[in-house]
Amino acid sequence: xxxxxxxxxxxxxxxxxxxxxxxxxxxxxxxxxxxxxxxxxxxxxxxxxxxxxxxxxxxxxxxxxxxxxxxxxxxxxxxxxxxxxxxxxxxxxxxxxxxxxxxxxxxxxxxxxxxxxxxxxxxxxxxxxxxxxxxxxxxxxxxxxxxxxxxxxxxxxxxxxxxxxxxxxxxxxxxxxxxxxxxxxxxxxxxxxxxxxxxxxxxxxxxxxxxxxxxxxxxxxxxxxxxxxxxxxxxxxxxxxxxxxxxxxxxxxxxxxxxxxxxxxxxxxxxxxxxxxxxxxxxxxxxxxxxxxxxxxxxxxxxxxxxxxxxxxxxxxxxxxxxxxxxxxxxxxx
Amino acid sequence: xxxxxxxxxxxxxxxxxxxxxxxxxxxxxxxxxxxxxxxxxxxxxxxxxxxxxxxxxxxxxxxxxxxxxxxxxxxxxxxxxxxxxxxxxxxxxxxxxxxxxxxxxxxxxxxxxxxxxxxxxxxxxxxxxxxxxxxxxxxxxxxxxxxxxxxxxxxxxxxxxxxxxxxxxxxxxxxxxxxxxxxxxxxxxxxxxxxxxxxxxxxxxxxxxxxxxxxxxxxxxxxxxxxxxxxxxxxxxxxxxxxxxxxxxxxxxxxxxxxxxxxxxxxxxxxxxxxxxxxxxxxxxxxxxxxxxxxxxxxxxxxxxxxxxxxxxxxxxxxxxxxxxxxxxxxxxx
Numbered sequence: 199x200x201x202x203x204x205x206x207x208x209x210x211x212x213x214x215x216x217x218x219x220x221x222x223x224x225x226x227x228x229x230x231x232x233x234x235x236x237x238x239x240x241x242x243x244x245x246x247x248x249x250x251x252x253x254x255x256x257x258x259x260x261x262x263x264x265x266x267x268x269x270x271x272x273x274x275x276x277x278x279x280x281x282x283x284x285x286x287x288x289x290x291x292x293x294x295x296x297x298x299x300x301x302x303x304x305x306x307x308x309x310x311x312x313x314x315x316x317x318x319x320x321x322x323x324x325x326x327x328x329x330x331x332x333x334x335x336x337x338x339x340x341x342x343x344x345x346x347x348x349x350x351x352x353x354x355x356x357x358x359x360x361x362x363x364x365x366x367x368x369x370x371x372x373x374x375x376x377x378x379x380x381x382x383x384x385x386x387x388x389x390x391x392x393x394x395x396x397x398x399x400x401x402x403x404x405x406x407x408x409x410x411x412x413x414x415x416x417x418x419x420x421x422x423x424x425x426x427x428x429x430x431x432x433x434x435x436x437x438x439x440x441x442x443x444x445x446x447x448x449x450x451x452x453x454x455x456x457x458x459x460x461x462x463x464x465x466x467x468x469x470x471x472x473x474x475x476x477x478x479x480x481x482x483x484x485x486x487x488x489x490x491x492x493x494x495x496x497x498x499x500x501x502x503x504x505x506x507x508x509x510x511x512x513x514x515x516x517x518x519x520x521x522x523x524x525x526x527x528x529x530x531x532x
Numbered sequence: 533x534x535x536x537x538x539x540x541x542x543x544x545x546x547x548x549x550x551x552x553x554x555x556x557x558x559x560x561x562x563x564x565x566x567x568x569x570x571x572x573x574x575x576x577x578x579x580x581x582x583x584x585x586x587x588x589x590x591x592x593x594x595x596x597x598x599x600x601x602x603x604x605x606x607x608x609x610x611x612x613x614x615x616x617x618x619x620x621x622x623x624x625x626x627x628x629x630x631x632x633x634x635x636x637x638x639x640x641x642x643x644x645x646x647x648x649x650x651x652x653x654x655x656x657x658x659x660x661x662x663x664x665x666x667x668x669x670x671x672x673x674x675x676x677x678x679x680x681x682x683x684x685x686x687x688x689x690x691x692x693x694x695x696x697x698x699x700x701x702x703x704x705x706x707x708x709x710x711x712x713x714x715x716x717x718x719x720x721x722x723x724x725x726x727x728x729x730x731x732x733x734x735x736x737x738x739x740x741x742x743x744x745x746x747x748x749x750x751x752x753x754x755x756x757x758x759x760x761x762x763x764x765x766x767x768x769x770x771x772x773x774x775x776x777x778x779x780x781x782x783x784x785x786x787x788x789x790x791x792x793x794x795x796x797x798x799x800x801x802x803x804x805x806x807x808x809x810x811x812x813x814x815x816x817x818x819x820x821x822x823x824x825x826x827x828x829x830x831x832x833x834x835x836x837x838x839x840x841x842x843x844x845x846x847x848x849x850x851x852x853x854x855x856x857x858x859x860x861x862x863x864x865x866x
Contacts (some may be wrong), residue, residue, distance in 0.1 A: 200660050201610065205634055207660050243860040248850050249725075276535065277719060285619045286844035287639045291722060295842075295855045300539055300719040302647065303842075303857075305621045313636065317651070324658030326534050326541050344846075385611060388629040407737060508637075509627075510620035516582050521629045523637075 200323075203417025205410075206384045213322040215529070216329070216375035217268025219260045221382035222462075222478070222507040223338065223364030229463045234486040235365075236263055242364050244337060247425070250284060253337035254293030256366040256478070257282070260485070261294060261333050264368035268329070268375070272297055276327030279314035281305045282335050283362075284478050285344060289335050299331075307506030308403075308432050309386070310334040311367060311481040312525035315502075318371040319380040319527070328373045335366035337474030345396075345511060358398040360434045360459060360475035367481030369489075378492040382418060382528040388508065390521035396514050400437020400459075400472055403505035406522030408444040410503060414526050415450065422452045426497045429488065430524075431480035431504030432459035434473030458483035459506075468525060480504045495531050502527045534657075534728040537751025540718045547656040550663070550709035551602025551864070553594045554820035556812070557672065559699030563797045567700075570597055576673060576698050582600050583617060583667060587671035588627035590700040590812070591616070595667050598702035602663070602709070606631055609704070610661030613648035614781070616669050616811050617641045617696075619678060633665070641840030642737075643720070644668040645701060646859035649836075653861070654715045657853075662707045669700035670810030679730075679845060680690050685853040692732040694768045694793060694809035701815030704821075716752060716862040720744040722842065724855035730848050734771020734793075734806055737839035741767060742778040742857030745837060748860050756786045760818065760831045763822065764816035764858075765838030766793035768807030771848040792817035792838075814838045829865050833843040836861045 202208050220235045227238030237259065244252040257280065265275060278297070280290040281304040306313035314332035321327045339349055341362040347353040361375060361437050371380065389409045393402040415422060422428070422445075433441055438457045445452070458480040459473035484502060491497040505524040514520075536542050554569045561572030571593065578586040591614065599609060612631070614624040617637040627634060640647035648666035655661045673683055675696040681687040705714065723743045727736040741764050749756060756762070756779075767775055772791045779786070792814040793807035818836060825831040839858040848854075 199662065200658070250850065279550060281637075281639060284619075284844070285846060286617075286641065286842065288842070288844050288847050291842035291855060291857075292847065292852065295722040295724050298721055301722050301857060302651070303615075303641075304720060305615060305637040305639040307620065307637075317636070320655065320658065320660055324534070324654065324660070326658070328533065385634040387632055388625060388635050390629050508620065508622070508625035510618070510622050512584060512619060513622050513626065516584065518626065521625060523625075523635060528847055 205413045206382055207415035208382050209319055209323040209380055211323045212379040212381055213371045214375045214379055215318045215369050215377045216372040217264040218485040218489045219258055219263030219267055220367045220482040221260050221365060222482050226363055226365055226462055229468060231462055231487045231516035234490055239522040243376030246400060249337050249339040253289040253335050253340050256294040257289055257333055257335040260366040260368040261331055264331060264370050268370040270329055274329050275331055276329060277302060278331045279304055279317045280333040281310045283341055306523060307439035307508055308475060308477050309504040309506030309523050309525050310477045311484060312502060312504035312527055315527050316383045316385060318330040318523050319383055320419045322371050322373050326394055330371050331368055332371060333368035334477040334481045336362050338362045338364045341476060355471060356397045357471055358436055360399055361470045362476035363474045365478035365482035369434050369485055378529050378531050380527055384410050384414040386524040388521045388523050390519050393520050399475060399507045401440055402507045402520035403522040404433055404437040404440035406524040407441050407503050407505045410524040412448055414449035422450050425454055425499050425501055427500040428455050429500060429502050430457045432475040433457050434459045436472050437458045454475060492531055499530045502529060535561060539747045540751035542716050543653055543657040543714055545657045546713040546715055547653045547705045548709045548713055549703050549711045550706040551598040551704035552823040553597030553601055554816040555590055555699060555814050560697055560699055560796055560827050563802060565796055565821045568824055568857040581650055583671050583673040583728055587623040587669050587674050591623055591627040591667055591669040593687045594700040594702040595665055598665060598704050602704040604663055607632050608663050609665055610663060611636060612665045613638055613651045614667040615644045617675055640857060641842055642811050643838040643840030643857050643859050644811045645818060646836060646838035646861055649861050650717045650719060650859050653717055654798050656705050656707050664705050665702055666705060667702035668811040668815045670696050670812035670829055672696045672698045673808060689805060690731045691805055694733055694806045694812035695804045697796060697808045697813035698818035699812035701819030703819055712863050712865050715864055718744050718748040718860040720858040722855045724853050727854050733809060734768040735774055736841045736854035737856040738767055738771040738774035740858040741775050741837050741839045744858040744860045746782055747751045756784050758831050759788055759835055761834040762789050763834060763836050764791045766809040767791045767839060768793045770806050826865055833864045836863060
């Protein structure tokens with residue numbers, strides 16, 4: 199068995215991240231990570247007739263970009279693992295249908311980038327494929343009208359709310375090649391502590407991030423201080439503060455917690471409330487800023503923990519809680 | 533590499549199906565497969581306050597039932613792979629949150645049972661887990677109001693339409709034990725031949741079923757006539773006729789094509805139009821009728837090809853096609 203402890207998997211063949219690509223919308227491009235994205239759009243419609251079609255084009259662009267940057271062609275790719283926030287995961291299905299590659303649709307809400315990378319890594323580690331793509335996307339405008347209000351309504355949002363990132367990120371995970379390696383992964387459990395406020399996703403997801411992080415540390419016996427960065431997906435300001443509090447209460451101290459939702463926007467000047475969110479948030483930050491830091495070895499050992507809020511407008515209307523989930527990937531340069 | 537040909541994976545450790553459970557609604561219970569289901573509900577609300585909550589209870593019941601029938605407890609299960617048709621896959625997320633098992637959310641529309649079994653089999657084959665649950669569900673009433681019209685509207689449906697099955701099926705896939713074995717799997721590609729009629733899903737999915745079946749036969753060199761059964765998920769009458777036509781044109785002859793959507797209802801007496809559909813259709817037929825035929829060795833070698841229509845009401849409103857996907861599992865008793 200390649201399982202360590204209760205929840206963690208050891209990838210003894212250390213799959214390699216050989217290609218990566220990020221594309222974001224104009225507002226994300228105005229943020230502090232501007233120079234790290236491969237493409238910043240001038241407008242969020244991307245020349246398409248709808249925001250949903252624009253989102254499909256985002257993921258198609260990032261997947262093709264990552265394959266190209268890995269020095270590979272479409273025919274070298276064994277499978278794609280992808281999913282997104284749109285109903286019935288349509289941005290992935292429609293954006294990637296033309297590629298003619300075996301496709302696994304997944305759904306982990308905003309944890310999708312970590313889930314797709316986790317599954318791709320296991321497939322490569324087990325020699326079920328040589329080059330696999332993991333990808334996801336989100337779009338502010340398609341998410342707002344699906345989950346909240348049509349933009350035309352002009353609703354105001356509370357300070358606890360987060361802003362869905364318009365963007366996509368994709369990576370190629372390979373058996374051979376140069377690049378950061380994926381050593382261990384921890385698939386998360388669904389954690390439901392009774393949060394019901396759909397405008398405070400960070401609070402709903404923080405307990406899941408803590409649960410998976412603590413499971414990894416317990417399973418592996420690793421020292422939390424050996425990591426240069428512990429990067430969550432999109433907890434935002436409120437969720438990140440909660441995560442710190444929870445892991446501190448569990449006896450873990452670190453000053454290396456970062457969150458993609460806090461990195462991608464300047465909260466004050468960009469009016470981004472509690473920070474960025476959406477599948478595309480952690481995907482574009484990881485495939486841009488983080489990959490460049492890994493390549494330059496400014497980051498040598500990190501944990502990527504993307505978090506998802508498992509809800510829909512229907513479940514919220516029916517008075518349900520918002521369960522969270524978080525999947526973890528350990529990435530090292532050695 | 534464990535890949536054979538272009539798309540197929542050989543599972544040399546032959547994962548075993550050690551547990552299975554099926555639960556269906558009253559209309560499905562009135563059909564020809566009545567005696568093969570573990571539970572037939574007396575009403576489709578299942579004691580819950582909404583159809584969505586009823587669907588969550590369906591999948592929870594089938595997963596717990598399958599684990600119990602495998603002679604295992606919750607603590608023996610390494611991971612669950614599950615998904616469903618509801619927006620943001622909420623019946624799986626909410627139905628399975630109490631189990632405290634690492635969870636992979638997946639989305640393959642009505643191909644979800646084959647996708648979850650495929651991923652579970654690969655994880656077991658590669659020694660990433662010993663016992664993994666694959667499950668899915670659907671519910672006629674929650675699907676109608678989400679995808680078509682509220683039931684109260686009383687809309688009539690064309691003869692080409694299919695009826696979403698109220699039901700759930702779950703299997704446990706294990707490293708050790710007695711039961712039918714999974715030998716090879718073929719993950720499908722997204723196939724889009726330009727079908728746009730959301731009331732004719734069979735036509736949208738048949739080309740995907742043919743594509744994956746032909747890929748498997750090409751990759752393995754197997755004789756199509758060596759199979760006792762080639763079982764599609766929910767092509768219904770129109771889709772099944774189309775599949776026959778496509779594979780015949782490609783030079784393959786067989787009289788062993790069956791479809792879960794045609795097996796579960798008596799189309800004439802049950803007013804089921806073109807047949808059953810929904811994730812729960814193939815899941816409940818496989819976990820009931822088919823498993824009992826495999827155990828009694830009336831079926832010794834079969835292919836299970838669940839098919840999915842990758843669309844949403846939004847994509848249909850925006851004039852998009854309905855791409856299809858099909859994943860294949862080879863099951864044998866030896």
